[in-house]
Amino acid sequence: MIRTHESDAIAQRLGLEIMCDLGSGDDGSAYLLEDGRVLKLTGSMTEAAISYAFSLRAKLHPAFPAIHEVHWFKSSVEIQGTQREFVRYAILREEIAEVLEDPSRGEIELWRRASSMFGQGWQNNQFPLIDQAIAMWPGRGLLGLYSGLLWARVHLGFDIGDVRGSNIGRRADGSLVLRDFGRAVLPEAVLACARTLEFPEVPDEPGMLPRMG
Structure with a gap:
């Protein structure tokens, strides 16, 4: 660029x-x-x-x-x-620094696989399904991302989409951060x-x- x-x-x-x-x-x-x-x-x-x-x-x-x-x-x-x-x-x-990892095996791939279940749970208001998705990969940094998306939905009223590897970064403490949120359903x-x-x-x-x- x-x-x-x-x-x-x-x-x-x-x-x-x-x-x-x-x-x-x-x-x-x-x-x-x-x-x-x-x-x-x-x-x-x-x-x-x-x-x-x-x-x-x-x-x-x-x-x-x-x-x-x-x-x-x-x-x-x-x-x-x-x-x-x-x-x-x-x-x-x-x-927020970029996450560099094998795109087919790392945390972001797990996120991609889990997020489809998470999104489906949102669309149908099936919060037990969301809890199930969170529990599938504990301790890998994904819980914080799920928690953040749910926080935005509950406290600010919008669902953030376009969650993919290139939009996710990592702080020095290891926590994952959604760096880009240009696509969302806004109230x-x-x-x-x-x-x-x-x-x-x-x-x-x-x-x-x-x-x-």
């Missing part, structure tokens, strides 16, 4: 310095900052809404990275000679939050951050 003028410009406007690229996905790109945090630039309103909801929590479940700030900004693309504007989001969060309350002025705009000048709330 090539670092873009947009990423450098947004980082500068936030008073930050990009150290290196971390990678890109369907909805955005991530950059490691000199202060050790991650700057995620995304076009996903869903990811921005979830991140903002997380940032407002006094205490966040450890299965998710700490979210420090969420901002929106206007970007543009040229289509057939015409500049089209659209909204993108800047998310500042805790950096109307979260959608309403995202459509209002809850997201501060990226400032025009570096160091001039508007207050949230």
